[in-house]
Structures are given as structure tokens and as C-alpha cells.
Amino acid sequence: xxxRLIAGLTLALVFALAAPATPAEKGAGxxxxxxxxxxxxxxxxxQVTLLQGKGCDAFSLNPEGKDGRHRVFVGRYAGPxxxxxxxxxxxxxxxxxxxxxxxxQASGTPEKNAAARAAKATNLGDTKIHPQVKIxxxxxxxxxxxxKPPLFARKPQPPGGDxxxxxxxxxxxxxxxxxxxxxxxxxxxxxxxxxxxEDEALYAEAVDLYRRGKYSTAIDSFRSYIRQFAGAxxxxxxxxxxAECHSQMQDPRKADEAFEExxxxxxxxxxxxxxxxxxxxxHHFRQGGFDGAIEVFSYYINLYPQDPFRRxxxxxxxxxxxxxxxxxxxxxxxxxxIEKYPDTKEALESAVIMANIGVKSxxxxxxxxxxxxxxxxxxxxxxxxxxxxxxxxxxxxERILFQKAYALxxxxxxxxxxxxxxxxxxxxxxxxxxxxxLQALKGSxxxxxxxxxxxxxYLRVADTFLSAYEGAWVKSxxxxxxxxxxDSLRRVGxxxxxRRVVDHILMTERDGRNRNALLVVAADIDYRERRxxxxxxxxxxxxxxxxxxxxxxxxxxxxxxxxxYLRKGQYAKAAASYAEIAxxxxxxxxxxxxxxxIALRFSExxxxxxxxxxxxxxxxxxxxxxxxxxxxxxxxxxxxxxxxSRKYGEAVTAYRQAVEAAQGGPxxxxxxxxxxxxxxxxxxxxxxxxxxxxLKVRTGDDFWNKTIDYTLSDAEWTExxxxxxxxx
Numbered sequence: 001x002x003x004r005l006i007a008g009l010t011l012a013l014v015f016a017l018a019a020p021a022t023p024a025e026k027g028a029g030x031x032x033x034x035x036x037x038x039x040x041x042x043x044x045x046x047q048v049t050l051l052q053g054k055g056c057d058a059f060s061l062n063p064e065g066k067d068g069r070h071r072v073f074v075g076r077y078a079g080p081x082x083x084x085x086x087x088x089x090x091x092x093x094x095x096x097x098x099x100x101x102x103x104x105q106a107s108g109t110p111e112k113n114a115a116a117r118a119a120k121a122t123n124l125g126d127t128k129i130h131p132q133v134k135i136x137x138x139x140x141x142x143x144x145x146x147x148k149p150p151l152f153a154r155k156p157q158p159p160g161g162d163x164x165x166x167x168x169x170x171x172x173x174x175x176x177x178x179x180x181x182x183x184x185x186x187x188x189x190x191x192x193x194x195x196x197x198e199d200e201a202l203y204a205e206a207v208d209l210y211r212r213g214k215y216s217t218a219i220d221s222f223r224s225y226i227r228q229f230a231g232a233x234x235x236x237x238x239x240x241x242x243a244e245c246h247s248q249m250q251d252p253r254k255a256d257e258a259f260e261e262x263x264x265x266x267x268x269x270x271x272x273x274x275x276x277x278x279x280x281x282x283h284h285f286r287q288g289g290f291d292g293a294i295e296v297f298s299y300y301i302n303l304y305p306q307d308p309f310r311r312x313x314x315x316x317x318x319x320x321x322x323x324x325x326x327x328x329x330x331x332x333x334x335x336x337x338i339e340k341y342p343d344t345k346e347a348l349e350s351a352v353i354m355a356n357i358g359v360k361s362x363x364x365x366x367x368x369x370x371x372x373x374x375x376x377x378x379x380x381x382x383x384x385x386x387x388x389x390x391x392x393x394x395x396x397x398e399r400i401l402f403q404k405a406y407a408l409x410x411x412x413x414x415x416x417x418x419x420x421x422x423x424x425x426x427x428x429x430x431x432x433x434x435x436x437x438l439q440a441l442k443g444s445x446x447x448x449x450x451x452x453x454x455x456x457x458y459l460r461v462a463d464t465f466l467s468a469y470e471g472a473w474v475k476s477x478x479x480x481x482x483x484x485x486x487d488s489l490r491r492v493g494x495x496x497x498x499r500r501v502v503d504h505i506l507m508t509e510r511d512g513r514n515r516n517a518l519l520v521v522a523a524d525i526d527y528r529e530r531r532x533x534x535x536x537x538x539x540x541x542x543x544x545x546x547x548x549x550x551x552x553x554x555x556x557x558x559x560x561x562x563x564x565y566l567r568k569g570q571y572a573k574a575a576a577s578y579a580e581i582a583x584x585x586x587x588x589x590x591x592x593x594x595x596x597x598i599a600l601r602f603s604e605x606x607x608x609x610x611x612x613x614x615x616x617x618x619x620x621x622x623x624x625x626x627x628x629x630x631x632x633x634x635x636x637x638x639x640x641x642x643x644x645s646r647k648y649g650e651a652v653t654a655y656r657q658a659v660e661a662a663q664g665g666p667x668x669x670x671x672x673x674x675x676x677x678x679x680x681x682x683x684x685x686x687x688x689x690x691x692x693x694x695l696k697v698r699t700g701d702d703f704w705n706k707t708i709d710y711t712l713s714d715a716e717w718t719e720x721x722x723x724x725x726x727x728x
Contacts (some may be wrong), residue, residue: 085305636671
């Protein structure tokens with residue numbers, strides 16, 4: 001029945017004020033307010049006179065049925081909602097203490113058919129609704145199981161799940177102020193008025209106890225009424241009052257049980273007192289019956305348009321729509337709350353939820369002029385704005401910090417998301433969102449590593465690693481991310497950190513291809529840290545499984561093999577290993593060309609060596625500061641090739657460029673020596689002497705002193721006796 005009612009709803013949030021009552025024509029069927037029942041006609045007449053004196057259209061009807069009681073009514077109305085609104089106004093003015101809406105026929109007698117009354121109860125299709133908000137009548141995204149949830153089973157969802165309200169304060173039950181009876185009130189002394197019948201008096205006494213905050217005693221009185229007057233008109237209200245008392249006593253479990261029993265007996269809302277109607281809405285909300293909550297609160301807002309809790313109920317309708325994942329309707333409902341009740345707690349929470357929906361479901365169609373639309377369209381700005389406010393609790397602050405990081409991640413602003421996650425975790429290291437924050441940080445870190453590695457920004461990858469992983473924030477790493485981190489650390493020279501990452505991944509990685517790729521990195525690190533024996537062992541082992549490696553790993557392995565041969569002076573083998581590599585785009589391409597050139601130069605293949613040195617020079621020029629040593633070696637190697645080819649001018653130029661490339665840093669003494677030799681061969685002994693003098697000063701070594709002296713002596717002798725020597 002409730003599903004049919006909710007499917008028939010077209011709107012949920014209500015802001016239109018009720019129109020004034022229009023009395024029905026006397027000859028037609030109408031609704032009236034039943035305000036009293038008496039055993040005798042005199043008592044009924046007394047109440048009619050009293051109410052007429054207060055300006056009410058009061059009248060009594062003769063008894064019908066077995067109880068033989070005279071009933072007092074006020075007013076004639078065209079519909080039940082209109083009657084209920086007017087009854088609520090009279091109750092608020094304390095003209096009447098309670099009422100029940102009854103249909104009276106053309107003859108003026110109450111309608112007898114109880115089934116007809118039930119069929120006409122609570123027709124929400126006639127309710128005034130806000131024009132922007134609707135409830136989707138289609139099947140919800142997540143169908144409910146047929147199994148009934150346990151009482152009071154709804155709990156806050158952990159952050160990072162599907163909920164867009166996680167972290168927000170759970171809605172609190174409205175606390176009605178205890179009723180303060182005045183001296184002229186029939187209940188002023190806590191007893192029912194003498195003019196009331198026995199059952200009405202007991203009911204009035206129980207209600208009075210509730211309104212004075214004596215909830216436990218009120219429950220006993222309501223139960224006493226049910227026992228003594230089973231089936232009487234007030235029995236239904238008593239069941240709901242009992243549930244309401246438990247709610248006000250902060251006992252939601254007993255309240256839910258009582259509401260379950262009451263709703264099972266009387267599923268319609270007519271004749272339910274104001275306070276208990278509110279608690280019924282909260283009952284549905286607690287139980288996850290959000291469609292029922294929307295139904296009850298919408299009905300209540302229409303029934304009591306001037307109610308002081310209207311703001312909270314409008315917000316709860318929006319919250320219920322959110323839980324039903326009807327986000328477009330929820331956004332409109334939250335917008336109405338923000339527009340009508342700005343600068344309130346509900347408006348603040350509405351802005352946060354609108355931003356959360358913007359993160360979870362971007363791209364929904366909403367009016368451009370809708371109040372608060374910027375919260376949905378720019379969640380990050382909303383979170384920043386809200387964080388500047390005094391928030392009601394630290395859990396909400398932590399949740400918003402997490403949501404901000406997640407929103408930035410969704411926008412692919414990984415660096416900002418990474419920093420936002422750090423802000424959350426450093427401020428709340430053991431908070432409610434800690435695990436979700438660590439997951440967000442891990443996700444941002446992995447994406448940062450991927451993006452920066454693809455750009456070749458290995459230094460930034462290393463910085464990300466040292467902040468997130470070495471800082472013990474992120475404690476697990478997948479193979480792809482770990483490999484990129486290890487490779488980046490290796491490329492920037494942080495070999496010890498790179499080796500730790502490799503060893504950590506090798507402890508858990510079982511895939512043979514992945515392990516071999518990591519072992520290639522480990523071998524390269526061993527070579528660069530001068531653990532040549534370990535590097536050679538790994539290279540020999542991996543060479544037997546080279547077919548299992550990808551292209552990049554195979555080329556790295558081939559280069560390592562060449563470097564090891566080069567170190568041992570096996571130049572021909574080194575050159576053969578380098579020859580199998582396609583160096584374009586490879587890591588350390590400049591150093592590869594340099595090493596290949598050296599192997600060829602000592603293999604007496606100077607023309608080919610010169611080509612490799614020139615490639616190394618060209619690659620090094622792209623980043624002279626990072627490749628200063630390689631540039632010096634390549635220029636010096638080119639000079640050697642020119643010197644061996646007796647192109648002394650080109651040799652001197654290459655050597656001089658090598659000296660200049662040092663930029664005042666460490667200088668290779670062989671470069672200066674060969675530069676001096678080049679000048680000697682060009683018969684420029686003066687310049688040769690200057691270079692050799694600089695070399696002596698730089699080294700102060702006896703070997704170089706003797707070598708230079710011998711070279712200069714030989715040059716002087718050659719110059720002196722050149723005319724007697726055979727031509728070269």
C-alpha cells in the first residue's frame with residue numbers, strides 16, 4: 001500500500017501555505033472535527049455552548065451504534081486535509097485539546113463504513129507540493145530484498161562507500177517542549193476535566209502527562225486506556241503515543257517496536273496526533289524506509305504549514321531522497337532548503353551533500369538558476385568554503401577533507417588530491433576516515449607516479465616516493481607502480497632506495513617476467529654501486545632467460561653486459577654487445593653512445609667510434625649540467641680519434657672543448673696531456689708548454705712530471721733534427 005502511495009507522489013518538499021478553510025455546503029457530504037464524546041446529551045450541549053462562545057461552528061450528533069454516546073463536532077470542511085489543518089490551528093490556539101477528523105454524511109451523521117474510511121484515508125495526491133521536486137516512480141537503483149531489516153538496524157556507512165551523507169550528523173529526533181498548562185486549562189491540575197467522559201478523561205490525562213515530560217507515567221496511562229477501552233476511538237492514537245514517548249525517552253529500539261505494532265494495526269495517518277506523526281517519520285527514516293519518511297513529512301508539512309519544525313522536515317525529505325539515490329530530486333530539495341533557510345545548520349549540510357553528489361554523479365541536469373547549484377558544479381570550492389566555518393563536529397571536518405581529496409582525484413588533479421590527502425591524514429591520523437584517506441592517498445600516489453614517469457620526470461617520482469612510501473603512509477605497492485618508482489630512483493642516482501624498493505617487491509611478486517624485470521634493475525644498481533661481481537652474476541643468470549624479458553629490459557641487460565666487458569678491457573666483446581642495442585629513447589642514451597665509442601676506439605675502429613662520440617655529444621648537449629662528465633669523455637674520445645688519424649687541428653679543438661666542458665670542475669689529466677700532444681704535433685711548443693705546465697700544477701704527481709718532461713724533450717729533439725728524419 002505504501003509503495004503505491006509513494007509511486008503516486010509527484011512532489012515531496014512543500015512550501016506553499018495552506019488556503020483558508022471553505023465550509024462545505026450543508027446538504028453535501030463533509031468532514032468535521034470530532035472533539036468530544038459524552039454519555040449524556042447535557043454534557044455534550046455544555047461543550048457545544050462553550051465552543052460556540054469561542055467562535056467555533058460547534059454541534060452535536062445523536063448517538064449511533066452500541067456505545068450510545070453523544071459526539072461533539074466543530075466545523076464542516078470539503079476535504080480531510082482542510083479539516084486537519086483547521087483542527088491543528090484550533091489545537092495550537094488551545095481552543096480544543098485534541099481532535100479526530102470524521103466524515104459526516106449529508107444527513108449530518110458520521111460515516112459508518114470503516115472500510116470506506118480506510119480507503120479514503122490520507123490521499124496525498126491532493127497535497128500541495130513544491131513544483132520543482134518530484135519522486136521518481138521507477139524502480140530504485142538498488143532494489144530492496146524481501147527480507148525485513150531488523151529494528152534500529154541502520155548505522156552510519158563507512159567513508160568511501162556509496163553514501164553521499166556519510167560523516168554528516170545523524171538526524172536527531174525533534175524535542176517537543178513539555179506542555180505548560182495554564183490555570184484556566186482543563187488539564188491545569190493534571191486531571192481530566194469533569195465535563196469529559198471516563199475514556200476521554202483518561203486519554204486527556206495521559207496526553208497531559210506526555211506534554212509535561214512525564215513519559216514513563218504517560219505510557220502507563222496510554223496502556224491503561226487500551227486495556228479498559230479496547231476499540232474506542234482513541235485506541236489508535238494511544239498506540240502511536242506510546243511509541244512517541246519511547247522516542248522522547250531516547251529509546252529508539254522500543255520506539256521502533258511500538259511503531260511497528262501501531263502501523264501494522266492502522267497504516268493510515270488520519271487521527272494520528274501531531275507529535276506522534278513526527279516520530280513516525282523518524283521511525284521510517286531510522287528503519288531505512290525513506291519513501292515512508294518522505295510521505296509522512298510531506299503530509300505533516302501540508303497539515304501544519306506554520307509548524308516551527310518545518311525547516312528540519314524539509315531537510316529530512318531531501319536527505320531521504322538522497323538515500324533513495326534520486327539525486328536530481330534531492331538536489332532540488334536541498335536547493336529549496338538553502339534558498340528558504342540560509343545560514344542554518346540544515347543549509348550548511350545541504351551544501352555539503354550537494355557537493356558530495358557532484359563528486360559521485362557529475363553531469364546531472366539541474367536548472368542553471370537553482371539556488372546552491374554551484375555546490376554541485378564545483379564541489380572542491382564548496383568544501384573549501386565550508387571548512388572555513390565552525391563545523392558541528394570533527395568527524396564532519398575530517399569527512400569533508402577526505403571528500404575534497406576524492407573530488408580532486410575524480411577531476412584528475414592528482415597532485416592536489418595527493419596534498420589534500422596528506423592534510424587529512426596529518427590532521428586526523430586515527431580518524432574515522434583514516435582507511436579511506438589512505439586508499440585515496442594510495443590512488444593519487446599511483447596516478448602521480450604513472451603520469452610523472454611517462455613524462456620522464458623521474459625526480460618528481462622520487463619525491464613522491466620519499467613522501468608517501470618512506471613516510472610510511474602508503475604501505476603496499478603493486479608491481480607496475482613499484483617498478484616505476486625503483487627505475488626512477490635508479491635514474492636519479494638514489495641507488496640504495498631503489499634497491500630497497502626492488503627487494504620489497506621481490507618478496508611478494510610471483511610472476512616470472514615481472515621478477516626478471518626487477519632483477520635487471522637490481523643488476524644495474526649493483527653495477528653502479530660498484531658491486532661488479534654481484535652484477536655479473538645476475539647478468540649471467542638473466543642472459544639465459546633473455547627471451548622472457550620485454551624489449552626495454554633486454555636492452556638494459558645487453559648494455560650491462562657491454563659495460564662489464566668494457567670494465568674488464570674486453571673491448572671487442574663490449575662493442576659486440578653494444579651493437580645489438582637500439583639506443584633511441586633508451587635510458588642513459590648519451591652514456592651508451594660514449595661507452596660504445598670507447599669500445600670501438602680501443603678496438604681500432606676509429607671512424608665508427610667517432611660517430612658514436614658525436615652522438616653522445618649531441619645527446620649530452622640537451623642537458624649539459626646533468627651530462628657534464630659524459631660530454632667531457634665524448635669530446636676527449638673524439639679528440640683521440642682525430643689524434644690517431646693525424647687530424648691535429650680537429651683533435652686540439654675537441655680536447656679544448658672537453659676542457660671547457662669541465663667548467664672549473666674535475667679535469668681528466670689525460671685530456672690535458674693529449675691537448676698538449678696535439679699542440680706538439682702542430683709544432684706549437686709554446687702553447688704545449690703552457691698546457692703541460694697547467695697539468696703539472698693540477699696533478700703535482702711525479703708520473704705526470706716525468707711524462708711531460710719526456711714528451712717536451714722528445715718534441716725539442718724532433719724539432720731540432722726534423723730535417724734529418726724521414727717524412728711521415
